[in-house]
Amino acid sequence: MNQSEIRNFSIIAHIDHGKSTLADRLIERTGTLTAREMAPQVLDSMDLERERGITIKAQAVRLEYEYQGQRYELNLIDTPGHVDFTYEVSRALQACEGALLVIDAAQGVEAQTLANLYLALEHDLTVIPIINKIDLPNANPERVQEELIEIGLDGTEAILVSAKQGIGIDETLAAIVSRIPPPVGNPEAPLRALIFDSRFDSYKGVLVYIRVVDGSLHVGDKIQFMATGASFEVTEIGVFRPHPTTVSSLSTGEVGFFAASIKTVQDTRVGDTVTLADHPAKEALPGYRPAQPMVFSGLYPVDTSDYGRLREALEKLQLNDASLTFEPETSAALGFGFRAGFLGLLHLDVIQERLEREYNLSLITTAPNVVYQVRLVTGEEIRVDNPALMPPAGDIEEIREPMVSASIITPSEYIGAVMELAQERRGIYKDLSYIDSQRAMLSYSLPLGEIMFDFFDQLKSRTRGYASFDYQWSGFAPSDLVRLDILINGEVVDAFSMIVHRDKAYYRGRTLVEKLRDLIPRQLFEVPLQAAIGGRVIARETVKAMRKDVLAKCYGGDITRKRKLLEKQKEGKKRMKAVGNVEIPQEAFMAILRVD
Numbered sequence: 058m059n060q061s062e063i064r065n066f067s068i069i070a071h072i073d074h075g076k077s078t079l080a081d082r083l084i085e086r087t088g089t090l091t092a093r094e095m096a097p098q099v100l101d102s103m104d105l106e107r108e109r110g111i112t113i114k115a116q117a118v119r120l121e122y123e124y125q126g127q128r129y130e131l132n133l134i135d136t137p138g139h140v141d142f143t144y145e146v147s148r149a150l151q152a153c154e155g156a157l158l159v160i161d162a163a164q165g166v167e168a169q170t171l172a173n174l175y176l177a178l179e180h181d182l183t184v185i186p187i188i189n190k191i192d193l194p195n196a197n198p199e200r201v202q203e204e205l206i207e208i209g210l211d212g213t214e215a216i217l218v219s220a221k222q223g224i225g226i227d228e229t230l231a232a233i234v235s236r237i238p239p240p241v242g243n244p245e246a247p248l249r250a251l252i253f254d255s256r257f258d259s260y261k262g263v264l265v266y267i268r269v270v271d272g273s274l275h276v277g278d279k280i281q282f283m284a285t286g287a288s289f290e291v292t293e294i295g296v297f298r299p300h301p302t303t304v305s306s307l308s309t310g311e312v313g314f315f316a317a318s319i320k321t322v323q324d325t326r327v328g329d330t331v332t333l334a335d336h337p338a339k340e341a342l343p344g345y346r347p348a349q350p351m352v353f354s355g356l357y358p359v360d361t362s363d364y365g366r367l368r369e370a371l372e373k374l375q376l377n378d379a380s381l382t383f384e385p386e387t388s389a390a391l392g393f394g395f396r397a398g399f400l401g402l403l404h405l406d407v408i409q410e411r412l413e414r415e416y417n418l419s420l421i422t423t424a425p426n427v428v429y430q431v432r433l434v435t436g437e438e439i440r441v442d443n444p445a446l447m448p449p450a451g452d453i454e455e456i457r458e459p460m461v462s463a464s465i466i467t468p469s470e471y472i473g474a475v476m477e478l479a480q481e482r483r484g485i486y487k488d489l490s491y492i493d494s495q496r497a498m499l500s501y502s503l504p505l506g507e508i509m510f511d512f513f514d515q516l517k518s519r520t521r522g523y524a525s526f527d528y529q530w531s532g533f534a535p536s537d538l539v540r541l542d543i544l545i546n547g548e549v550v551d552a553f554s555m556i557v558h559r560d561k562a563y564y565r566g567r568t569l570v571e572k573l574r575d576l577i578p579r580q581l582f583e584v585p586l587q588a589a590i591g592g593r594v595i596a597r598e599t600v601k602a603m604r605k606d607v608l609a610k611c612y613g614g615d616i617t618r619k620r621k622l623l624e625k626q627k628e629g630k631k632r633m634k635a636v637g638n639v640e641i642p643q644e645a646f647m648a649i650l651r652v653d
């Protein structure tokens with residue numbers, strides 16, 4: 058395809074503003090799929106994405122569109138909307154020249170609208186504002202236009218759309234062609250293609266998603282990855298329409314994938330440059346800033362013989378998800394497992410669910426924690442990603458915790474409620490400004506550890522669902538933190554240790570042992586539960602001994618009934634882990650999350 062007839066673009070939006078629905082309409086209107094083939098949110102291919110209504114992995118689709126007698130190739134790269142996946146958004150944008158910024162006509166500009174807009178501007182993209190859902194009775198496109206001017210865009214250039222009813226779709230396609238510039242790049246230069254994603258296919262090996270920046274790629278070419286030096290012969294090239302479709306080559310500016318019998322995860326790195334082995338480019342393309350995992354959790358197989366399968370599953374998932382990290386870890390309580398790093402809680406949740414669903418693993422996950430920087434009295438600097446490994450207080454000079462700079466957009470009547478919440482979470486106030494006459498944007502510096510768990514839920518409930526929230530890492534800051542340990546039956550259970558602010562330690566310890574008392578089932582003996590800081594017990598509860606054997610209930614009953622009861626008990630035990638001689642259910646390990 059002639060370079061001047063190619064347009065590469067992304068759709069970015071605050072969650073639920075209609076990105077996936079707009080993508081559906083573009084796919085339909087360009088005849089890429091027939092009406093019969095369409096399913097709502099057709100790009101959200103993973104089951105999990107459909108169920109949760111979120112887009113997790115970026116997807117690339119080629120659309121063909123005729124405009125004023127000329128055929129164009131439009132490459133649409135869909136992106137996730139959730140804050141955890143900013144990294145994926147950034148990757149997708151690097152492969153584009155333009156972005157459609159979708160804004161809900163009733164909701165207006167929200168926190169992630171701004172975050173996504175800034176990302177697009179950072180990548181020098183042409184931004185086309187789309188005011189969506191104009192069919193809603195409470196739609197107020199004029200107000201949204203004013204907000205757009207307030208955030209520095211030309212509101213009059215916005216396209217009025219109802220993705221649901223198919224209004225404004227032709228105008229959107231026309232704007233993509235006429236406003237977004239075609240890719241620049243040298244077709245005569247040696248191949249340089251940017252890897253923006255990859256996926257493992259059990260038949261073809263690794264599928265590498267690329268954007269060709271210079272030169273072209275053909276089946277049979279011998280390619281080389283510039284970061285690793287590994288080389289392979291290209292066996293297949295394809296594009297998504299949205300189903301994978303084979304093509305013979307990709308030229309300058311085009312987006313697609315290739316397979317080259319690549320078996321190992323380590324050979325393809327997102328952000329790396331692909332070139333030709335016999336005619337290599339001199340310089341690699343600027344890569345991506347790798348995303349730093351900030352949230353860590355221990356993953357342990359319930360059945361210890363699943364350890365190897367868990368490792369394989371994590372390796373496979375890591376192939377599609379460069380931001381997932383893991384390393385072996387041993388817990389005195391839980392045995393052999395892995396300490397895995399995630400971008401945020403939704404990311405952790407998604408990985409955990411995929412491990413269980415797609416790999417059929419039964420797991421115990423420990424409560425997530427953030428990563429800490431610690432300076433020891435010896436002057437040595439260490440990173441602690443597992444609270445159980447935090448050195449004793451006497452060895453520590455300073456603990457620093459990760460901070461975020463957060464923006465919260467809220468109707469003005471809830472400013473007080475938002476400030477109160479931010480204060481409870483040790484937030485430091487930065488700024489207050491107005492987006493329009495009724496809505497304000499508050500900026501805070503907050504400890505990541507304080508917003509991980511239920512900050513967003515709290516924010517929603519205290520603003521009756523009207524506030525939106527976005528954040529970015531802003532570095533590490535010193536804080537007065539202590540390690541809180543939980544003792545069960547007199548033994549410290551490493552998987553329960555957590556790092557908390559000194560002012561909250563007593564309250565946390567107290568509520569956690571109360572929670573555990575309710576969650577740990579009665580055993581044959583009495584089980585004391587204690588919370589302690591540096592060996593000093595600050596709270597104590599007891600799980601009373603069990604009185605009856607389960608079988609006692611059907612004394613004299615028939616054997617099948619007994620067997621059923623035993624099986625049921627076994628079933629219930631699946632997600633239990635024996636720690637010493639105490640059976641602890643999965644919920645108990647997560648109880649830390651619900652204590653505040």
Ligand code: GDP
Nearest residue numbers: 070072073074075076077078189190219220221
């Ligand atoms: P995404 O999270 O940005 O991908 O948003 P979706 O495309 O999943 O849409 C979120 C919700 O808004 C869904 O229930 C859609 O049916 C609905 N929606 C999307 N576009 C429109 C529209 O133009 N009008 C109305 N009334 N609803 C829409």
Ligand code: MG
Nearest residue numbers: 076077111112
């Ligand atoms: Mg979506």
